[in-house]
Amino acid sequence: MPVAPRISVQTQDFNAQAEADLLTNGRKDVGALVSFTGLCRDEAGTLTALELEHYPGMAEAELTRIAEEAIGRWPLTGLTVIHRFGKIPPGDNIVLVVAASSHRRAAFEAADFLMDYLKTRAPFWKKEHLVSGGASSWVEARAVDDEDAARWT
Amino acid sequence: MPVAPRISVQTQDFNAQAEADLLTNGRKDVGALVSFTGLCRDEAGTLTALELEHYPGMAEAELTRIAEEAIGRWPLTGLTVIHRFGKIPPGDNIVLVVAASSHRRAAFEAADFLMDYLKTRAPFWKKEHLVSGGASSWVEARAVDDEDAARWT
Amino acid sequence: MNIRYFAWVRERVGIEEETIELPGTVKTVSDLIAHLKSLDEYHASAFEEEDAIRVALDQVHVETDAEIGDAREAAFFPPMTGG
Amino acid sequence: MNIRYFAWVRERVGIEEETIELPGTVKTVSDLIAHLKSLDEYHASAFEEEDAIRVALDQVHVETDAEIGDAREAAFFPPMTGG
Secondary structure (H helix, E strand, O other): OOOOOEEEEEOOOOOHHHHHHHHHOOOOOOOEEEEEEEEOOOOOOOEEEEEEEEOOOHHHHHHHHHHHHHHHHOOEEEEEEEEEOEEEOOOOEEEEEEEEEOOHHHHHHHHHHHHHHHHHHOOEEEEEEEOOOOOOEEOOOOHHHHHHHHOOO | OOOOOEEEEEOOOOOHHHHHHHHHOOOOOOOEEEEEEEEOOOOOOOEEEEEEEEOOOHHHHHHHHHHHHHHHHOOEEEEEEEEEOEEEOOOOEEEEEEEEEOOHHHHHHHHHHHHHHHHHHOOEEEEEEEOOOOOOEEOOOOHHHHHHHHOOO | OEEEEOHHHHHHHOOOEEEOOOOOOOOEHHHHHHHHHOOOHHHHHHOOOHHHOEEEEOOEEEOOOOEOOOOOEEEEEOOOOOO | OEEEEOHHHHHHHOOOEEEOOOOOOOOEHHHHHHHHHOOOHHHHHHOOOHHHOEEEEOOEEEOOOOEOOOOOEEEEEOOOOOO
16 A cells, blocks of 8 residues: 655644654664755845745645655655745755655655655745845746756656 | 765764754755665564674774765765664664755755765675574675666766 | 635735636636736736746646636646745 | 774684784785685685675775785775665
């Protein structure tokens, strides 16, 4: 039976260790666990926060579709995707993907695939709020994200 | 200045979250963190433990060389490698790699590379101890690990 | 039909959500976009760069040549930038 | 020279570590392996499948045609199975 992914779209922060433990505790069939954490970055020191807007309902539905696609492609023992929304200050967590499998290559590829598809298909949009108080602006989609996603087709 | 990797070869368990926090706390330049945990697997229920033998001194030196190779190849903001030795029961952690970067592709590739090279180059050997009490035996190296490592040359 | 807007599409239209009676001539997403553009200058401005806009019908991504069929909700938004 | 053995190589030789005077004819790792095989049946058994054995000089991987030079420690072991 294929595993059921755990999907959450939430404002509060997540705990990557607790999520990993949910996929491994009490089991002996997990040989590899790959965890990806995406954080709010601000090297230039110009941001007060990124504001994440999402499409409630579709965000969960699309993340579930992407997760199920990954489960169909790789022999996973567990898969968790958490995406935050709302205002997120620099240094804070935005997204978490945890993929567990008997085998390391499956766990790596599933997590990598999931992030590529999430970037281009999950209905979230980032707006930058500036320290300067200037007009906040929407982050533009990058062509490289489409290229990354195209690696899996 | 290139980052200095954190390398540890130890008997005690590690905490993946604490290691990730060391690479992200108080920083705003980390956009992506990829963590790989390798666990002792025993789907058939035949093992009491894996015993990890290592070459003290060379294990640390070789992990450092592999980590520095990764730091030379990808723009990382931090890199941690922890490998345990001694008897490890099924379900417990064996190895941890955490790669942090501004960019997700660098973090994924560095962690993936590091595990491939670690598998084929770091001086650790696994011996299986059996529930049956039968003769314990050394795990054989797998050709697929050499193929995985060859992807990076 | 329920219409939702997100990110800068929402800001240009000036509303998050509206309910619209579709003329019988609106069969595809393209037809719907043409109809919305005709409503007022805000809609027209939001859909000015039509290629930059993505569409979902009942929360599933579709192309602009998709038939609207029995869909109850259409959503318009820029390319996604989550993750 | 200090010689170390690991995993099943160690078990076959029967010791973890030994110090050996190298004859002047031993220049390369291959020469060293030939010399070790000549010591007794345990060494001979350990190096029976020579292709299955990996070597490090002063804790750095080398091939069997490597010159021993000033190396102070040689180690012999099977292919690694960590991770």
